[in-house]
Amino acid sequence: MPSNRKTxxxxxxxxxxxxxxxxxxxxxxxxTVALTGGNVVDIDGKTPILNAVVLIExxxxxxxxxxxxxxxxxDAEVIALPGKWLIPGLxxxxxxxxxxxxxxxxxxxxxxxxxxxxxxxxxxxxxQTGVTTIRLTGAQEGIDFTxxxxxxSGAFDGPRIHTAGTSIVPxxxxxxxxxxxxxxxxxxxxxxxxxxxxxxxxxxxxxxSDTHGDIAxxxxxxxxxxxxxxxxxRNGVQVxxxxxxxxxxEVAIDAGIDAFEHGYYLTPxxxxxxxxxxxxxxxxxxxxxxGAREFYQKIGSPDWYLDRxxxxxxxxFKTLQDAIRIGTPIALGSDxxxxxxxxxxxxxxxxxxxxVQAGMTPLEALRAGTIESARMLEVxxxxxxxxxxxxxxxxxxxxxxxxxxxxxxxxxxxxxxxxTIVAADDPAAN
Numbered sequence: 001m002p003s004n005r006k007t008x009x010x011x012x013x014x015x016x017x018x019x020x021x022x023x024x025x026x027x028x029x030x031x032t033v034a035l036t037g038g039n040v041v042d043i044d045g046k047t048p049i050l051n052a053v054v055l056i057e058x059x060x061x062x063x064x065x066x067x068x069x070x071x072x073x074x075d076a077e078v079i080a081l082p083g084k085w086l087i088p089g090l091x092x093x094x095x096x097x098x099x100x101x102x103x104x105x106x107x108x109x110x111x112x113x114x115x116x117x118x119x120x121x122x123x124x125x126x127x128q129t130g131v132t133t134i135r136l137t138g139a140q141e142g143i144d145f146t147x148x149x150x151x152x153s154g155a156f157d158g159p160r161i162h163t164a165g166t167s168i169v170p171x172x173x174x175x176x177x178x179x180x181x182x183x184x185x186x187x188x189x190x191x192x193x194x195x196x197x198x199x200x201x202x203x204x205x206x207x208x209s210d211t212h213g214d215i216a217x218x219x220x221x222x223x224x225x226x227x228x229x230x231x232x233x234r235n236g237v238q239v240x241x242x243x244x245x246x247x248x249x250e251v252a253i254d255a256g257i258d259a260f261e262h263g264y265y266l267t268p269x270x271x272x273x274x275x276x277x278x279x280x281x282x283x284x285x286x287x288x289x290x291g292a293r294e295f296y297q298k299i300g301s302p303d304w305y306l307d308r309x310x311x312x313x314x315x316x317f318k319t320l321q322d323a324i325r326i327g328t329p330i331a332l333g334s335d336x337x338x339x340x341x342x343x344x345x346x347x348x349x350x351x352x353x354x355x356v357q358a359g360m361t362p363l364e365a366l367r368a369g370t371i372e373s374a375r376m377l378e379v380x381x382x383x384x385x386x387x388x389x390x391x392x393x394x395x396x397x398x399x400x401x402x403x404x405x406x407x408x409x410x411x412x413x414x415x416x417x418x419x420t421i422v423a424a425d426d427p428a429a430n
Contacts, residue, residue, distance in 0.1 A: 032057050033418055034072045035394065037082035040064055041402055043371050043385045045363050048400065054086065056392040059417040063388055081396050081413060081424055087366065088385050089132025089393030089416060090408075091373035092159075092348050093282045094261055094333025097122045097147065098140055115140050119147045123158035126338035127421055129346050130411040132393040133160040133373070133383055134338060137201050137240065137261060137282075138167035140176070145196045157421060159338075160393075162199060162377055165192035167242065168228065169203035170219045182227040189231045198377075200232040201261075204252055205245035218248035226255040238378075240282070244312070246270050253277055259376065261333065264288070264312045266319050271328045280376045281328050283320050284335035285358070286351045288313035291343035295336060317358060324359040331376040332369035349408045362405040392418040 035054040042048055053070035055063040063070055072078065097119035100110070110118075119139075126134060136144050144163045151158035168188045171178040179188050189200050204220055220228075229252070232239045239257050243249055244264030252260075253273055259280035260266070266274075266281075274281060286292060288309055296306060323330060332355070334340075336347035343350050348369065355365040374384025383391050396413035414422035 031418075032062075032073050032076040033392075034070075034076045034078045035081055035086065036067065036072075036078055037080050038084045038086040038396060039400070040086045040386055041366075041400060043088060043367060045402070048085075052086070054386065054392075054394065056415075056418045059391055061386060061388050061390050061392050064386060079413075079420070079424065084396035084398065084413065084424075085400050085407065086386060087395050087397065087401060088370040088383070088390075089395055089414070090130050090338075090348055090369045091133040091332065091377075091384065092126070092131050092334055092338040092351075092369070093135045093331045093373050093376065094137050094284050094335050095126070095134040095338060096138060096335070097126075097134075097136065097144070097337075099337060110140075112141060112143060115143050116147060119143060120150070120156055120158065122337050122339070123147065123151060123161075124156065126348075127157055127159050127416060128414060129339040129348070130395045130408075130414050131159055131338040131348050132414075132416045133377075133379075134162070135199065135333070135373075135377065136161060136163035137199075137242075137333075138176070139163060139165065142166070142195050148196070157416070157419075159416070160383065160391075163197060164199035164201035164240065165195055165197035167201045167203050168192070170221075170224065172219065179224070182221075182223045185224045185228040186231045189228050189237075190235070193232070193235050193237055197237060200228065200237055200239045202228055202239060202241045202252075202257075204241040204248040205243045218245045218251065220248070220251075222251055222255075225251055229255045229257055240280075249274075253279055259331075262316070262335075263319050263323070264316045266323075268322050268326060271319070271323045271326045274323075274328045275326055278329060281323050281330050282333035283316075283323070283330060283355075284333050284351070285316060285320050285354045286342055286347050287335045288316045289354060291350055292336065295340060295342065317354075320355070320358045324355070324364075329372070329376070330355070330368050331373040332365075345406075345409045352405050352408060356405045361402075363402040365405050366401050366408075391416075396424065 033056040040049040040052045051067050053067050098115045148161040150156050166177040168177045171180055179185050229239050240259035241252050241257055243260040246267045249270045261282050262284050263281050334347040334351045338348045340347040352365040352369050371384035374380035394415040395411050397407045398410035399407040401407040413424040
């Protein structure tokens with residue numbers, strides 16, 4: 001066992017033991033916390049609250065206001081963040097915690113235990129870099145549901161997880177749960193929902209990492225696609241599609257799909273229909289742009305894969321520009337690990353910066369990674385903004401990111417549900 005893996009395992013086991021002891025003793029991460037001296041960014045674009053107090057009770061925000069208007073209880077833990085800018089925790093809507101792409105370092109025949117450890121490790125790293133909510137868009141062997149339960153129980157730190165379970169595809173498609181025919185499509189959807197899926201993901205076109213097929217192909221039959229979406233909706237679960245195909249997009253929109261991932265070759269007419277029908281786009285633009293080359297080199301990606309990335313990248317960026325111009329609903333997702341280094345920052349933050357380069361304002365990009373993602377998940381009444389009654393998922397940065405999105409590169413304090421994950425004086429901050 002490599003030394004770094006051994007260290008990770010020992011740390012995770014120690015964390016599990018400590019959390020179990022706390023839970024057994026009846027102790028929760030509770031109490032009153034007051035964040036003082038910071039400036040609270042208004043996610044709706046209103047005037048920020050300068051020199052604010054954010055009062056937190058247990059997991060949620062109890063009050064926010066100017067320092068003069070908030071009385072801090074005598075027994076509160078006070079965390080001073082003078083001059084910092086406070087924003088909601090970031091949200092990443094396209095995550096694979098056990099990512100396994102073509103390359104020399106690809107993990108083959110990985111055990112369930114190894115997958116679980118990789119997922120927990122990547123979940124913790126994601127949270128430490130400021131990502132407090134994620135949506136998993138295709139995981140292996142149902143392990144995502146176990147990881148979610150362990151994080152929800154408090155045994156491990158990690159982001160809030162919404163998961164689509166295993167990606168469902170026609171035989172030979174982009175994903176791992178292969179089906180043929182409408183009956184198998186309905187069974188596959190029901191199985192994922194039974195396991196706990198809060199979304200269903202369908203591989204409705206080819207993918208960059210496929211060794212066969214066309215990225216713009218549409219391999220599902222109309223009956224298979226309609227059936228899968230109908231069954232999910234009858235169970236109150238939304239559906240997203242891995243998609244680079246305008247043809248597949250039209251059929252899926254007709255069937256009532258809720259979102260598309262990537263959108264490599266989507267056209268303005270399709271993007272306009274998405275706006276009209278309220279279909280979300282999760283761009284994952286970061287994976288096809290030059291900043292990702294360091295990542296692909298690190299994992300030893302083969303030439304054919306790099307060629308597909310480069311070919312898709314130019315059209316992909318134009319699609320994002322068109323979507324922003326048209327007003328297609330956009331939620332932030334990276335497809336790289338949320339914490340993965342990219343262009344001197346993380347993949348999540350670089351994704352937001354690329355949205356600004358493609359035409360968004362900094363505020364719009366910040367919203368894509370907070371309240372708009374929460375709207376897509378239908379949890380915008382509890383996360384995605386700093387408001388009384390919302391979970392205290394809070395980051396501190398050095399400057400106002402609604403003026404310059406690159407201020408996100410200075411995250412120096414991370415809190416999830418009222419628990420400090422990265423302290424302001426932590427040497428690991430920034």
